[in-house]
Amino acid sequence: MKLVTAIIKPFKLEEVRSALTDLGLQGMTVTEVKGYGRQKGHTEIYRGAEYAVSFLPKVKIEVVVPSGSVDKAVEAIVRAARTGQIGDGKIFVSAVDQAVRVRTGETDDAAI
Amino acid sequence: MKLVTAIIKPFKLEEVRSALTDLGLQGMTVTEVKGYGRQKGHTEIYRGAEYAVSFLPKVKIEVVVPSGSVDKAVEAIVRAARTGQIGDGKIFVSAVDQAVRVRTGETDDAAI
Amino acid sequence: MKLVTAIIKPFKLEEVRSALTDLGLQGMTVTEVKGYGRQKGHTEIYRGAEYAVSFLPKVKIEVVVPSGSVDKAVEAIVRAARTGQIGDGKIFVSAVDQAVRVRTGETDDAAI
Amino acid sequence: MNFGTPRRIATAAILGGLVWMLAAPAFAQTPTPTPPVPNKGDTAWMLSATVLVLLMTVPGLALFYGGLVRTKNMLSILMQVFYCVCIVSVIWVLYGYSLAFSEGGSFNSFVGGFSKAFLIGITPDSMAETFSDGVVIPEMVYICFQMTFAAITPALIVGALAERMKFAALALFIPLWATFVYFPIAHMVWYWAGPSATVAAAKALAAAGPEAKAAAQAAMDAVSANAGLAFQWGAIDFAGGTVVHINSGIAGLMGALLIGKRVGYGREAMPPHSLTMTMIGAALLWVGWFGFNAGSALEANGSAALAMLNTFVATAAAALAWLVTENVVKGKPSLLGGVTGAVAGLVAVTPAAGFAGPMGAIILGIVAGVICFIACSAVKNALGYDDALDVFGVHCVGGIVGAIGTGILVAPYLGGTGIFDYTTGKIADYSMATQVIAQIKAVCLTLVWSGVGSAILYTVVRALVGLRLGVDQEREGLDLVDHGERAYNY
């Protein structure tokens, strides 16, 4: 199995989620994160003080998939999350040795 | 070393934590996440607008353990986190190449 | 490529970020997490009720780097995040099979 | 009571003078009247009432609205409401009060004049009449009290344009709207010659001998004619159902239609970011509304007491009605529903506060709660406009229910107070048909004037500075783009 981690723009979450479920991927875990990268941030001013904010709100989607479905998962995410502008985000794929479903104790592909 | 990632129901956090510390695992990192899966969500209504909320609050526990202790860690988590109902969550295990303790610079097993 | 995950004290974020950008690493993803470890927590009292809080606020930095730059990345983080006191945090390194830049579809080293 | 307002001293002076002259022979012995002294109890209550109406607006309304938007637009709402209060307060003393509450010469049916611009000639000793002959309060208190009405009305519009109208556009629109829509409507509905001139003229007429009859009648007519259009029609509006709520509600709808829907409307979830703030705001609206309604009696008397009682029970009844309806239709009673119902009740009871009896107020509240619920769910979804915070559904619809309901519930045989006739010195004979028609005419006048006027002003503003930001900026949120701040940094 592989863990596909996608960091995307928050308002794209819904589209990405449905793109993945369309592939029959029934589960994922989402985290609100702050991202730093090429996309420039903004400046905030509070009375005398000015702050350049370089971290931008992003959403991290983690989905564990059978090794076979990695490519279409990645493809689906790219298609759904792309706006063509800087800051669209990244997708990272890494290996997962083992998976367990807590409720049943099922493991690996059966667990996801 | 291995990274054991468990996604569980929030109110189970305390039980899982103590189960892990009972195994002598002295550290872990916890993140509040939102989960999508078989467990059905709920509907929210705000005046005229209705929203079907499919993401549910979950807690992600990340604990890096010596390869040897992976199994009992997984076991302990399953035992502590299980309620038998849909949505109990998942456990994923993946490899960690290297670990460092910032304070001392100690590495690998000594670091965790 | 490797994923370098650092769990550090929140107020050190800015220093670590600039240490990494000084290495030419132009991107990273940050998550607010709660950490459990050797560093002792505190007690909170609300009228009659007392709670021992063992989870402390930490910041998790995830940065994917070309395998070659792992060591200096780790070094830079250690230097920037260290205060010498318990709770400075950990750094974990793991493998990343694949990376994609959503906007362009570029992959691997070109994507990060 | 605002179905009329303290007359412009000058005007009355003239008319009054005329009257006395004519009447002179009739009651030679009458001592010359001494200028009335304000009762400090009335002044004390009006000072408190004025403060309460400000509390309604900031923080009340700002929070009620702010809690309903997404985090990224919170400050823009707070700012827009706050800005309304500031800009309108200033133009109110510069020329607003004069346009609303001074005599407008040949335009007097529609708007006042500039004789009180910059509050010329008004001192701490100037007095304004209440609704009782010979009872006055310091005019400056009256100016402050009415200022708070002028401030909250445009602020109500903000809700319809929430999360997308850029600040520059609003900053321009508000003073224009206050000037061309609010001040005239306030004049049309609330301006009149005042009790003493009316009573004096009536007395004179009664006393006039045959030779003086014609002149006395002319004077009487002059006094009666010295009032705003809707007032002349006989429409009654205790605290502003037409002037405040229908007026802002229709302006909001126009805005929602002209400015278009929020980016992502219908596709993305847009839940309220903090119903806690919305509840605080709703509660403060209720609390402050007692100043609004009971203060509109202009005296600390039984009429204020009745208005307070009605403002309690109509609101409570409307909240309960909404909760029950929601429970039946949606399966669950929600806090947002409850407080929205309460606001609907407050809106509906506003014109009726000092006219209906408590039982009538309860009925009115129930009706308003149910009708506004339908307007905010079924109707709105059917028509598909994006009135972001339901300004139309609650304020315009609720205001119409209240305005018409007032015409019915004022009926003495329904427990209402009836309408006092200053010329006869007692409650006038009541005809439901007549009164309801007068009410409907006032409603239509407001809908048309405000609807058309607002549409024109939005178009002007769009031409000058545009109404919206770019899509990406709207996505990022108005707080950062318009104001360079974020509401929360937890």
Next chain:
Amino acid sequence: MNFGTPRRIATAAILGGLVWMLAAPAFAQTPTPTPPVPNKGDTAWMLSATVLVLLMTVPGLALFYGGLVRTKNMLSILMQVFYCVCIVSVIWVLYGYSLAFSEGGSFNSFVGGFSKAFLIGITPDSMAETFSDGVVIPEMVYICFQMTFAAITPALIVGALAERMKFAALALFIPLWATFVYFPIAHMVWYWAGPSATVAAAKALAAAGPEAKAAAQAAMDAVSANAGLAFQWGAIDFAGGTVVHINSGIAGLMGALLIGKRVGYGREAMPPHSLTMTMIGAALLWVGWFGFNAGSALEANGSAALAMLNTFVATAAAALAWLVTENVVKGKPSLLGGVTGAVAGLVAVTPAAGFAGPMGAIILGIVAGVICFIACSAVKNALGYDDALDVFGVHCVGGIVGAIGTGILVAPYLGGTGIFDYTTGKIADYSMATQVIAQIKAVCLTLVWSGVGSAILYTVVRALVGLRLGVDQEREGLDLVDHGERAYNY
């Protein structure tokens, strides 16, 4: 001052009439009395005071409680408190006011009658007596003022049942409790014939010749007997220590015991989700409480001023006392401790506000702060009941401290005002023993009536709709399950 309340006009009319008839010979020359006119200063203050008491409840109490629960139950608290205000306001005008403040015929010692149901016969011109002979305020103001008391009392109970009682159960329980517990207790403690009837009867008795003595005495006795049970006992309660705080506090404890502990209580941490909200609520409680206590003088006079002063210093002293105690016992002074102490002080000074001197009030505050601290920590943990938001520990315990303390601090030689005797027209002789016993009797009456009554009502409600949700639903939170909303979407 609420150790009595404006009498029912009717009753007084009868008695008064009787009295005059009898007294006639004694003072032939006396002109027939003209009906008293309200002083607008009193009316102005009572209008403001009424608004302040609503502010106490929404948003005040709602936030004080809401901040203390977990996020997932925030809206349920706001809703429950808001609902209490709405439902009680409506039943108050339907029959509550009548049950509390009209004569109850043969049940008069316990509860009023239905002669004022639907506020029959009450107009803006109806007057209610204050505590000074011949001083009145518009009855509708008095109805509103008392309405706010009836609304906040059941709302206080909500805190004890927080985070677990389902809305359907509460929606049923509250009107029942108001009807069978609050209205009777209010009648027992506060209902009396009023000053003018009392004074008139006393005058008549004094003036009565030998032949009329017996009849006059009978009339006098009739007047004295025309009061609630506790009032007849001579118990004093300026603003509601027994009626509001002991009453709701014991009802809360009963509820906590019958409904059981929250899921996870004692095992899971349940920290307040927003002490900021709790602080806002506490501050608004303090602010609004001035309407509650100083308003209970029913006039804008020295008694109101004393009540205000005491409400300042007793509260401040209690907060400081709690902070010091907490610092000694727990090692740190907490904001939650400070504001809880303040509320304890407010509760304790409520019955004493117009009776104790400022120095006495400070002492009372200190005592209440320390005792309530113990009740909320040591005692509660020892007994192990889950009174979620310490309604018993603060309101019932604090109320008892206040009720008994009032009996002591009213002593003129302790700086208190003493108790005015309407029959002699001066401060009555004071016996601490007598007064303290009267106070204790009133406390016990309230504890028993409310304790037993509430227990019965909880049982009835459980039988009808049940009291709680399922364990999983309680885990998910009442906001989503009962109301389909979430408080925050940041």
Next chain:
Amino acid sequence: MNFGTPRRIATAAILGGLVWMLAAPAFAQTPTPTPPVPNKGDTAWMLSATVLVLLMTVPGLALFYGGLVRTKNMLSILMQVFYCVCIVSVIWVLYGYSLAFSEGGSFNSFVGGFSKAFLIGITPDSMAETFSDGVVIPEMVYICFQMTFAAITPALIVGALAERMKFAALALFIPLWATFVYFPIAHMVWYWAGPSATVAAAKALAAAGPEAKAAAQAAMDAVSANAGLAFQWGAIDFAGGTVVHINSGIAGLMGALLIGKRVGYGREAMPPHSLTMTMIGAALLWVGWFGFNAGSALEANGSAALAMLNTFVATAAAALAWLVTENVVKGKPSLLGGVTGAVAGLVAVTPAAGFAGPMGAIILGIVAGVICFIACSAVKNALGYDDALDVFGVHCVGGIVGAIGTGILVAPYLGGTGIFDYTTGKIADYSMATQVIAQIKAVCLTLVWSGVGSAILYTVVRALVGLRLGVDQEREGLDLVDHGERAYNY
């Protein structure tokens, strides 16, 4: 109006007595004066005004400040402000009121005496004079009203020391500062013999025959001399520009300098954790400020009405001025800027509220808005001190603008009211130079007394308990370290 304060009854009695004795021959027929009865309208307003000033402080000021700090220090701010109110209220009745508003014998120019310590001899029937000869309010109301001023002033200082001063230090500093700085300054600026003594002495002098002239003159001088230093200088301060704002502002600056910068200041971002809270606080400050300013008239009269009107428009104008300036300089108008400007306007109009005309108030607001903006951005950054929440930039600077502006805008030919001369019974001749100099003297007196006094007290407190926590503790946040709580557990 607080350019003087109700005199100590005793003092007046003595002087009055003397006066009558001397004057006796002059007007034999005069009936002996009956003690004045309070007008319930005045009492009603002052009760409400007092409540409003508490609302300003808690929750108003607490939220305005609290929203501006980081989450980890939120409770420490709420606690510190709340503590100020509690501790000062208690010492106020113990000896503060006496030190501020009783005659101080030989120190009378600087501070009062102990003759009213523990409020000895003050009953609900004691009266305090207003600014009109023969008009009084219950002294207990006056004590409460002034108590709220004494409570908010030290609380304002908290903002300058925010996020670093430990609670133990503040708990010690506040009562010391109130005692040695606030009470004396209040006495110096506001204490005087009161209208009746002044008028009586003047009448006597006028009436005195040649033989009595000298004695009458002596009595007149005695009355005039019976006032605080600044009052004798002829400085005017309607509601506390010097006493409250300059006083706390300079004390804050001293503290910021002596305690040093926050850990990470300038390096780490320290954005406000909740501008929503700050906006709520600012709005409540505005709302409550009407009690502060209009209440300072001590009567429900035209002067109160003028003060209310000015408090509306000066605030609105200042907010707009700040927004415009910010927009020009920084490119965006911010909510924080708007509300800060509003507070600056409130501060500036405080001393002018009852003296300037509405147009003058608008000018004053604009000037204050611009100057305070510069003080809080350019100046502060240039000098580099860490006045965390801009207490100096807003309150001290704004207060100085207001104090001096009052001297100018009181000019009758600028629409001001002029200054009433009790000895002649009419508006005194006005010389701008004289008045402005008197104002500047009062400003300097306050700056020096408070600046030096505060510096000494900070040093004392540092020596006794220290001022700050350790670096790590400051990093963890004062909420956990000082109070063992967290503000939010979402």
